[in-house]
Amino acid sequence: MSKTKRSGTKKVFWMFFSALLAAVTVWAIFRESKTLSFAHLYEVISTGKKTYLIIAIICSAAYVFFEGVAICSILKGINYRRSVFKGLIYSTSDVYFSAITPSATGGQPASAYFMHEDGIPTGVISATLILNLMMYTGAIGFLGIISIIMNPDFFREFGLVPRIFIMAGFVALTALILLFFFLLKRSDSLFGFIKRVVNFINSKKLIRISDQRVSKLDKVHEDYKNCAEMFAGKNRILVKAFIYNVLQRASQIAVPMFMHLCLGGKARDCVTLFSKQCLITIGYNFVPIPGAMGISDYLMIDGFSKIMTHEAALQLDMVSRGISFYFCVIISGLITLGGYLWKMKKR
Numbered sequence: 001m002s003k004t005k006r007s008g009t010k011k012v013f014w015m016f017f018s019a020l021l022a023a024v025t026v027w028a029i030f031r032e033s034k035t036l037s038f039a040h041l042y043e044v045i046s047t048g049k050k051t052y053l054i055i056a057i058i059c060s061a062a063y064v065f066f067e068g069v070a071i072c073s074i075l076k077g078i079n080y081r082r083s084v085f086k087g088l089i090y091s092t093s094d095v096y097f098s099a100i101t102p103s104a105t106g107g108q109p110a111s112a113y114f115m116h117e118d119g120i121p122t123g124v125i126s127a128t129l130i131l132n133l134m135m136y137t138g139a140i141g142f143l144g145i146i147s148i149i150m151n152p153d154f155f156r157e158f159g160l161v162p163r164i165f166i167m168a169g170f171v172a173l174t175a176l177i178l179l180f181f182f183l184l185k186r187s188d189s190l191f192g193f194i195k196r197v198v199n200f201i202n203s204k205k206l207i208r209i210s211d212q213r214v215s216k217l218d219k220v221h222e223d224y225k226n227c228a229e230m231f232a233g234k235n236r237i238l239v240k241a242f243i244y245n246v247l248q249r250a251s252q253i254a255v256p257m258f259m260h261l262c263l264g265g266k267a268r269d270c271v272t273l274f275s276k277q278c279l280i281t282i283g284y285n286f287v288p289i290p291g292a293m294g295i296s297d298y299l300m301i302d303g304f305s306k307i308m309t310h311e312a313a314l315q316l317d318m319v320s321r322g323i324s325f326y327f328c329v330i331i332s333g334l335i336t337l338g339g340y341l342w343k344m345k346k347r
Contacts, residue, residue, distance in 0.1 A: 052262035066248035077237035092332035123223025134180035165283035
């Protein structure tokens with residue numbers, strides 16, 4: 001089987017697996033609830049406050065939009081200006097494939113594909129995506145720290161298992177930031193390791209890697225190194241990328257808060273909901289399950305149940321995840337498919 005066919009088969013498998021996992025998650029929540037059903041959810045949303053529903057949908061869209069803006073701002077800073085429309089394709093492909101693969105970074109190859117199709121060198125793509133990932137990870141940690149500073153009780157109110165997930169998330173965040181920093185600062189070590197692996201494979205005749213491909217790797221190394229050095233000399237690129245990533249994460253995190261208001265919840269709970277959702281995001285963001293489905297719901301229900309009834313927490317979880325995850329992923333998938341077909345037609 002060719003590499004392209006294997007890749008296609010793998011994507012189809014994860015797509016169906018993710019759909020099955022989503023169905024099981026929704027079924028489990030409905031089963032736990034005494035009143036939840038699709039008809040009931042439609043009723044509470046349709047009778048809710050439309051202004052807050054619209055704001056929640058805008059926040060979900062902003063989550064995708066700001067990632068595209070962040071990537072474009074990094075590219076613009078190193079003289080690879082790309083339109084916001086192209087940035088949207090880079091973002092939606094990342095959101096969609098990250099949601100249907102076990103890794104939170106599963107969408108990076110898809111983003112890289114569209115960036116490569118737009119004529120951006122491979123080394124520049126790699127450095128750009130690593131920098132954006134570092135800022136994305138840092139933004140999650142930043143919001144989590146702000147949440148704990150605002151009120152340490154927000155963390156203590158979670159159950160034991162959710163607290164373990166959140167603490168593990170903080171450790172993973174720190175480790176990833178250090179890893180991304182190393183990958184940007186020590187490009188010679190990174191590519192030196194890759195070249196040693198390539199030479200080993202060639203010497204053992206496991207796979208024949210042509211001299212042309214090895215030369216191409218040298219070019220990628222050069223582009224990557226030059227790009228990383230440009231980042232180090234331009235703090236403005238880093239600051240803008242970080243701000244856009246904070247806005248991106250905050251947009252998604254705000255969805256439960258606005259859906260709470262949409263369903264008639266009290267405004268005094270908004271700060272608590274936002275802060276708890278910051279910690280919840282840290283707890284599930286690096287769980288190796290597509291979209292962290294099931295785990296994210298478990299953490300949200302546990303956290304929300306401390307400020308409302310269990311039934312209300314189940315309801316808020318379903319409507320919030322419906323907008324910020326399921327609806328967002330479906331729309332991102334359709335936009336990504338449209339972008340791919342447009343590229344094929346143009347080619």
